[in-house]
Amino acid sequence: MNKRVEPVYLEDKLQEIRADGHLKYRSKSLPTWCPGCGYFSMADGLTVALNRLGLDNRNVVTVSGIGCASRFPFFVNTYGFHTLHGRVLPVATGIKIGNDALTVIAVGGDGDAFAIGGGHIPHAARRNVDMTYLVFDNGIYGLTKGQTSPTSALGFKTSSTPYENGDAPLNPMMMLLSYGASWVGQAYAGKPHHLTDMITAAIAHKGFSFLRILSPCVTFDKTDNTYKNLSMMVRDLPDGHDGTDMMAAMALAMQDGHPALGVFFQAERPTLAEVMQTSIDRAQQASAT
Amino acid sequence: MTEPVHHVIIGSGSAGFGAARTLRENDADCRITMFTMDAIPFYQRYELPQIFRGRSDWRDLLAVPPSFYEDHRIDLRRRCRVADVDGANRKISLSHQETVAYDRLLVCAGGRGYLPENLTGYGELIHGFGSFEAAMQTYRDLPEGGRVVMIGGDMVGIDLALTLLDTGYGVTLITNSQTFWPHELGAEERAPLLDVLRARGVTVLEDARAVRVEARNGGAPARCVTLDDGAQVQGDVVMAFCGLASSVEFMLRAAVDIERGLLVNPQLRTTNETIWAAGDVCQIWHDSEKAYKFYHGWKNVRVMGELAARNMQGANEVFDVDVEESIGIGEDGEIVSTFWTRGN
Amino acid sequence: MxxxxxxxxxxxxxxxxxxxxxxxxxxxxxxxxxxxxxxxxxxxxxxxxxxxxxxxxxxxxxxxxxxxxxxxxxxxxxxxxxxxxxxxxxxxxxxxxxxxxxxxxxxxxxxxxxxxxxxxxxxxxxxxxxxxxxxxxxxxxxxxxxxxxxxxxxxxxxxxxxxxxxxxxxxxxxxxxxxxxxxxxxxxxxxKVFRLDDVDVGTVPDHGGSEAVMMTGNGAIVRGFLEAGIQSYFGYPITPATSIMERLAVEMPKQGGKFLQTEDEISAIAATIGAGFAGSRAATATSGPGLALMTEMLGLGVMAEVPSVVVVSQRGGPSTGLPTKTEQSDLNLAVFGGSGDAQRIVIAPTNVEGCYRCAGMAFEIAETYQTPVIVLIDLYLSNRYETVFPSHENTFAPKPRKVPELAEGEPYKRFAFTESHISPRALPGDAGMVHTVTGLEHNELGRPGDGDHMRMNAKRHEKLISATRYPGLTVAKRFGDAGKVDVGILGWGSTFGEILEAMFEAQDAGISCSAMKAVMLSPLPVDELRAFFDDCRTVLVPELNYEGQFANLVSGALGRPVVRLNRTVATPMPVADILAEVKRLAAEADSPERIPATAGVGS
Structure with a gap:
């Protein structure tokens, strides 16, 4: 357990990475995640995505709540706000309203998102706040050392469910689709290249984009969401999936036992900033007459 | 626990006030409610001429301070018009559609100034004196040194006339049968009294009848009274003082006998066992004269109120006239009358 | 008067x-x-x-x-x-x-x-x-x-x-x-009616043409906000603060402001702090129950040193309490609410004009001290109308921002220790000063760590001390007799109107007395308060709560006894109650024995 495991990919691909330029999006702080944690591939994926999109780091804000995933802002070289447990979305909404020129990326884990923060997701989604919400779903509370989470499977044994979890897990994909998120996708930490593409697409989307990233907790979950199990469960999007078809997206989301990877649904609709601008225009017209 | 007896008094003048005070003195527990059309608590209407002597704050006229009613738990309900009394069911209805149940009712509604029938069409042009507000309005409308044309001249009017003369106003008196009411006087008794008034400066017009009152818009004086002989009398204010007509119209369904006033026995009870009456509103059976008689004058009225109250509480007292009404000329050459409060 | x-x-x-x-x-x-x-x-x-x-x-x-x-x-x-x-x-x-x-x-x-x-x-x-x-x-x-x-x-x-x-x-x-x-x-x-009352109508005063504007406390808050150029507002309906939100919903878009009704009070303060982090003049308004939900987030605002403005209009409590009745029982929550040593600025205007001025200045104070500012009022002040005379020139408008200057190669320290304890603040979008703020204890760079906890706590508290000298802000003010007096009445918030009326009546009755209003409740203007206590034989603190929350605050801070007058009667404080207490205290001050200060609850 105590033996330090060096992240292999850094050593192997150093040259390639330096040439790519995405390292400038990496902060000087070293991630505190456990070796082998799925979150490393996400942090890497984000820096690559930011680089691909050519975003100036001073105009990007990474916002998080509390949890393992929420340490994220410290490890990327953008403006960051590490907030409170469950409150990443309202803070991120405020930042976006406060300065619409900023690219806002909210991150968190499944507990932060779907338990304590569950009440905020529908509202950020329905308002279509132009931001990206990356939820790292490992089905467990890692930072508090392994309690059950809203996406833990039935029968899962943790320190808070010693006699097995009896609470039915949430289905985040169905939730987000029904909340009216204008971009809903799914990725897997074990497929880092696809993950990077998905993060890039999510950020590029105008409106509220939700990316669920399946990930193992290598320390506290040795039985369920392991790399081995997840790798067997995940599948590609069915051929010919129509990302504008809500019924098809819902059908896909319902099959959470075999999670599909890709963009389930995407739509164009006015963002919160655009709606607010309409109000401003109307108010100014009304007061001018 | 039984409900305390509810005494309701209609009217807040001398009789009503005297009755309420007596009721409370004799029974600490009974409920007492007084209804009055007035806006202000009991004051002596006989003192209203004092307004012309500068007592224009109504609070100076009050017989007792307003707190008296609260201290004595007398519910004084002002600005309430009794529309109807249901004597059979012991309920009174107020004009604002409130119904109030009573155990015993005392009617002391008094009377209102009588206006000769031929002048009723000119009511709006004739100033009143029946309430503080009316008297004040007259006071305000009468210019300094102005003249009052007085029709009739009952004892309230004569009192006012004398006050007006004292305070620099002029008075023209058009006499009629009600002059010196309630004193009933023959022509030979009248003449010296009218002479006193003339000597004091009153212009007395006898043998004339007012037939028309007109407003002279913008002109001064503001009123013109035409007499039956076609002569015209001018003044700033026209007032009628022709005695009182009892206020009994709300008693028509009360199942009590009414002639001009409410008819009561010497114990002041009406023909309904739970309704009494006192003051100017009632006519009392006079056994020796075999007739129902009015008794006026503030002393008589007060005595009646107090007596009725005691009888309501179980006594069986008989009204005995406190003061036989009389009028004459005093040693100083001035009119003296038992009707007036002055000198008492 | x-x-x-x-x-x-x-x-x-x-x-x-x-x-x-x-x-x-x-x-x-x-x-x-x-x-x-x-x-x-x-x-x-x-x-x-x-x-x-x-x-x-x-x-x-x-x-x-x-x-x-x-x-x-x-x-x-x-x-x-x-x-x-x-x-x-x-x-x-x-x-x-x-x-x-x-x-x-x-x-x-x-x-x-x-x-x-x-x-x-x-x-x-x-x-x-x-x-x-x-x-x-x-x-x-x-x-x-x-x-x-x-x-x-x-x-x-x-x-x-x-x-x-x-x-x-x-x-x-x-x-x-x-x-x-x-x-x-x-x-x-x-x-046509003959008047029998003695109501004296008097004559219309001559104000020499100055223009009075009629507004409620909430209306004055809105006007102050608008003149201060409020850019973002996040609100959730709650009596008696709702009318602030409703008015801003109409008025803010006219000047390009962004208004959002959030899903709850937590989101309202979260978004306010988020917008504040992004450099926007942002505010929210709520009542006690909403403030209770907001306290965790206010702690984040203190810790991450992000400006925000929160108007709190108190109503009867605890819990849902008396939603449409006035009370002053959220002082503890406003001043202390939340976890940890989280001192923030709390200002409590005493009249409608004060609402206008406090709201107008709140953003600048929050930006200066990089911390939440609570404007604490109550239902009585929110809803009562007064004539006020607004400034002819707008003094609340934002002044140009100073972007921190960095020497070549020097790292930007968001939480740098400075003489004023205030660190130069960069905003997202500023080049070369990219940083992350956090609710975790952190070092000067903003990186998580416990090492500087003591110094950071000191920084967060001491930077606020100078707020009691903030230019143009009345933090405390004395009225009535100068110098030594028998009875001093110390008050805060809406009750101060009743206190002044009682003081005038006491003076008319020949009692030597004066009154002080405390507008800044956190940090307390201790110099002014101490001077007032020095001059008063007895200090009476009337307030609309049961526990004597302000009395506790002041007597604790100064170590001086006070006499409490507490009412929770769902209405403003009766002037007669204050006057009776002042008279009692004055009579005891006349007697040779000094009265002992009342301890505990009540008077």
Whole structure:
């Protein structure tokens, strides 16, 4: 357990990475995640995505709540706000309203998102706040050392469910689709290249984009969401999936036992900033007459 | 626990006030409610001429301070018009559609100034004196040194006339049968009294009848009274003082006998066992004269109120006239009358 | 207040739907339009529909007044069953105006004439009938009575007509005409009435043409915010703060501001802090229950040193409590609420003008000290109307921001230790100063770590000390007798109006006394408070809570005893209660033995 495991990919691909330029999006702080944690591939994926999109780091804000995933802002070289447990979305909404020129990326884990923060997701989604919400779903509370989470499977044994979890897990994909998120996708930490593409697409989307990233907790979950199990469960999007078809997206989301990877649904609709601008225009017209 | 007896008094003048005070003195527990059309608590209407002597704050006229009613738990309900009394069911209805149940009712509604029938069409042009507000309005409308044309001249009017003369106003008196009411006087008794008034400066017009009152818009004086002989009398204010007509119209369904006033026995009870009456509103059976008689004058009225109250509480007292009404000329050459409060 | 000249309190009582509040509004606007000072407070039922009680009380005076009077001079009943319990507030020889007809039989005692005390003057008129005759509808009863009152008291009718016309300006002309007819019909009836009350109408004061604006405390907050160029507002409906949100929803977009109704109070403060982090002038407003939800986030604002402005209008508590009644029981929550040593700035204006100034300055203070600023008011202040005189030049507008300057190669330290304890703040978008802020304890760079906890705590507290000297902000002020006095009355918030009225009456009674208002409650202006305590033999602290929250705060901070006067009666503090206590204390101060300070709750 105590033996330090060096992240292999850094050593192997150093040259390639330096040439790519995405390292400038990496902060000087070293991630505190456990070796082998799925979150490393996400942090890497984000820096690559930011680089691909050519975003100036001073105009990007990474916002998080509390949890393992929420340490994220410290490890990327953008403006960051590490907030409170469950409150990443309202803070991120405020930042976006406060300065619409900023690219806002909210991150968190499944507990932060779907338990304590569950009440905020529908509202950020329905308002279509132009931001990206990356939820790292490992089905467990890692930072508090392994309690059950809203996406833990039935029968899962943790320190808070010693006699097995009896609470039915949430289905985040169905939730987000029904909340009216204008971009809903799914990725897997074990497929880092696809993950990077998905993060890039999510950020590029105008409106509220939700990316669920399946990930193992290598320390506290040795039985369920392991790399081995997840790798067997995940599948590609069915051929010919129509990302504008809500019924098809819902059908896909319902099959959470075999999670599909890709963009389930995407739509164009006015963002919160655009709606607010309409109000401003109307108010100014009304007061001018 | 039984409900305390509810005494309701209609009217807040001398009789009503005297009755309420007596009721409370004799029974600490009974409920007492007084209804009055007035806006202000009991004051002596006989003192209203004092307004012309500068007592224009109504609070100076009050017989007792307003707190008296609260201290004595007398519910004084002002600005309430009794529309109807249901004597059979012991309920009174107020004009604002409130119904109030009573155990015993005392009617002391008094009377209102009588206006000769031929002048009723000119009511709006004739100033009143029946309430503080009316008297004040007259006071305000009468210019300094102005003249009052007085029709009739009952004892309230004569009192006012004398006050007006004292305070620099002029008075023209058009006499009629009600002059010196309630004193009933023959022509030979009248003449010296009218002479006193003339000597004091009153212009007395006898043998004339007012037939028309007109407003002279913008002109001064503001009123013109035409007499039956076609002569015209001018003044700033026209007032009628022709005695009182009892206020009994709300008693028509009360199942009590009414002639001009409410008819009561010497114990002041009406023909309904739970309704009494006192003051100017009632006519009392006079056994020796075999007739129902009015008794006026503030002393008589007060005595009646107090007596009725005691009888309501179980006594069986008989009204005995406190003061036989009389009028004459005093040693100083001035009119003296038992009707007036002055000198008492 | 100065007793000379006009000083009339009107009260209009009716049922929801009678137009009670609307007619009160006309009275206050008409009075203000002709130059009177006005203080007004409306009481609404908690229920929206149905027939709950509404009372509008309006004090109109030639001289500045500081609170409503306990006794009303002119009382109007639009609904007897609601008015009857309140008719006792009419003073002796004051006027009671009511409908002397009723449309259906009523039970004994249900008419207001059964409850008008002998020293009060009844003025009955057929209100409904006059309305129906004038407008073919009973709807204008509330306007008929205004006409009657104006006719009775011989008030100038033109301002009433103008205000009525303005009030119905958005309605068809026929509606305006009908209401003017209703007013005129009432006026004619009133003019005929012989007055028996002794209400002194006085004469209209001459203010030399200065323009009074009538507003509520909440309206003043909104005006202050707008003049300060508020850019973002996040709110969640809660009585009595809702009208701030509703007004801003209308007004902010006109000046390009962004308004959002959030899903709860947590999101409201979270978004406010988020917007503040992004450099936007952002605010939210709530009441006690909402503040309770916000305290965790306020702690983040303190820790991450992000400016935000939170208006808190208190109501009766705890829990849902008395949602439509006033109280001052959230002081502890505002000053201390949340986890850890999380000192923030709390300012509590004492009148409507103060609401305007505090709201106007709050952003700049929050930006200067990089911390949450709570503007603490209460329902009484939120909803009461006063005439105020706004600044002619806008002093609240944002000043140009200073971008931190970095030497070449020097890392940007968001939480740098400085002499003022305030660190130069960079905003997202600034080049070369990319940083992350966090609710975790952190070092100067903002990186998580416990090592600097003590120094960071000191920094976060000491940077606020100079706020008690903030230029242009009244943090505490003394009124009344100068120098040594027998009794000092120390107050805060809306109750200070009643305190001043009581102090003036005590002075008239020959008592040596003065009063101090504390506007800044955190950090406390201890120098001013200590000087006041030094001058007063006894200090009385009247407040609308049970525990004596401000008394505890002050006596704890200064180590001095105070005498408490606590009321939780769902209404503003009765002036008579304060006066009685002042008289008691003054009498004891006269006796050779000093009175012991009252310990514990109550007095």
């Amino acid at each position: 100065n007793k000379s000249g006009t000083d009339i309190q009107f009260a209009i009582c009716g049922s929801a739907g009678d137009g009670t509040i609307a007619s009160g509004d006309i009275v206050k606007r008409a009075a203000a339009a002709v130059g009177f000072h006005v203080i007004a407070f409306d009481v609404y039922p908690p229920e929206i529909r149905g027939f709950g009680k509404c009372i509008s009380r309006i004090r109109v005076s030639a001289e500045q007044a500081y609170s409503l009077k306990e006794k009303t001079d002119v009382f109007i009943s639009l609904n007897d069953s609601h008015a009857i319990p309140h008719v006792g507030e009419v003073r002796d020889f004051g006027a009671v105006i009511y409908d002397d007809r009723s449309i259906a039989p009523i039970r004994e005692g249900a008419h207001i004439t059964a409850h008008i005390r002998p020293a009060q003057i009844p003025y009955g008129l057929p209100i409904r009938q006059i309305s129906e005759q004038a407008t073919n509808a009973a709807r204008s009863r509330n306007i008929v009575v205004l006409g009657y009152m104006a006719g009775l008291l011989k008030l100038p009718s033109r301002p009433f007509r103008e205000v009525i016309a303005a009030k119905f300006a958005t309605k068809p002309q026929a509606v305006i005409d009908a209401n003017i007819r209703a007013f005129d019909a009432g006026l004619e009836a009133g003019r």
